[in-house]
Amino acid sequence: MTNATTADPPRTLEGRRVIVTGGGVGIGLGIVRRFAAAGANVALTTHSRSADEVVATLAGEGLDVTGLRFDATDSTQVTSAVGALAERLGGLDVLVNNSGGLVGRHPIAETSDVHWDTVWRVNVSSAFYVSRAALRHLGEGGRIINISSLAGANGGGNGSAPYATAKAAVDGFTRALAKEVAPQGITVNAIAPGLILDTPFHETFTPPAAQQQTIASIPVGRAGYPDDVAAAAEYFARVDSSFVTGTVLDLNGGIHFS
Template identity: 40%
Template sequence: MDIVRNLEGRTALVTGGNRGIGAAISRRLSAHGADVALTFARNKDQAEEVAEEIRAAGSRALAVAADAADPEAVRAAVDAVAREFGRIDILVNNAGYMDMSMPALEETSLEVLDRTLDVNTRGAFLTAQAAARHMGEGGRIVNVGSCLATHVPGPGMTAYAMSKAALSGLTLGLARDLGPRGITVNQVAPGSIDTDMNPADGPSAEYQRSQNVFGRYGTADEIAHTVAYLVSPEASFVTGAAIAVDGGSNL
């Protein structure tokens, strides 16, 4: 089926757009016609590879170094995108952090707690705050949350679950604040998605598959499809929504 190019003439910023879900979102939005800027924290070569794929497909692309935990880097990245493309129509707050060692509550360090909140919550707030200054009517913000914000199936996830639950509140607040300007704000909450951070053949994969009704991992493209709908003109009356793409993990 041909992809409808319903985002032509629009510019998207995808944080953490160089890998996994973020890369899939970056490619999907460009396939719909958007020019795409993507941020990365460390792997410049990986980010440039995604950007080059987007350019080869016919859209403009820009890779910008910005650690979501660094307020000045976040603001500078947003301003750089606005200068390069002249506008920001779409923001996807995808950058995230989770300590994959799953430390027990008593063993969770202040460093881990701070980075989790700084990337997942404060970083999303600051990016939205900066991007909103460049958005006009019809703007779109999508926050990539997690099913773990409402369902915590095991220990070691307290800091991450807390940060993603806060992201849900941020989504609602932004939707109320920006709605009068014609900007929608929504959230996508993935479940277990097959990425390099959480591979479908990883040590906990069998357990994770058992937590949803389909008994499988989702794909990054399945998240990207949902984001593409939420930023499209067809979703102009959808705001403050949280769409679970988790295979029924919370049922």
């Protein structure tokens, strides 16, 4: 099983112009697929993969997207890339800040300054840089969707304190930005996934036995998949979601409630 559903979503995002950061793998790629199938004009960004390679793969699936490779922790690159992608799209309606990652597991006593700073830049600075650049292009009806994590609320697993701290900061950034841009007709929300399989995150950092142990404790009886997150993101991206802002949505099968 790779997705919660195989049905194409209705074309609820027809004509919406979207940038998805970290759109080459895992949750980001799931969001790109769902948004494109829902009628959005999607531009994805990548760092670990060739954007052209991802775009070509999606073209083979009948999805027409564009892409660009850049480092979301470099503010100069971000400003240039977001401007270029907004120009390609003919404007911008939706930003999905999906770039982020655990980077590595280390006890606090063994966490270096470099590791702490890297995790912060990858998860928090990237969301700030891209959001700041996107606000130059977003207007009435604009949407910003941040991908957070259950770790931001429950502290995460062993060795993930920097990541949990960073994701808690993303939640705070979401709420602060939501208040600031609400008068402009722009909403800002976050999604905090729990165990989402078919992603490099858990393939790299969560052994199969630990995955099964977590699944056994999930009330709905299964793990999540990228399309579960994409379905929630698709709602936040819609024009008719305008009364929902500053929300951090728990998406974890009932294992945790904020």
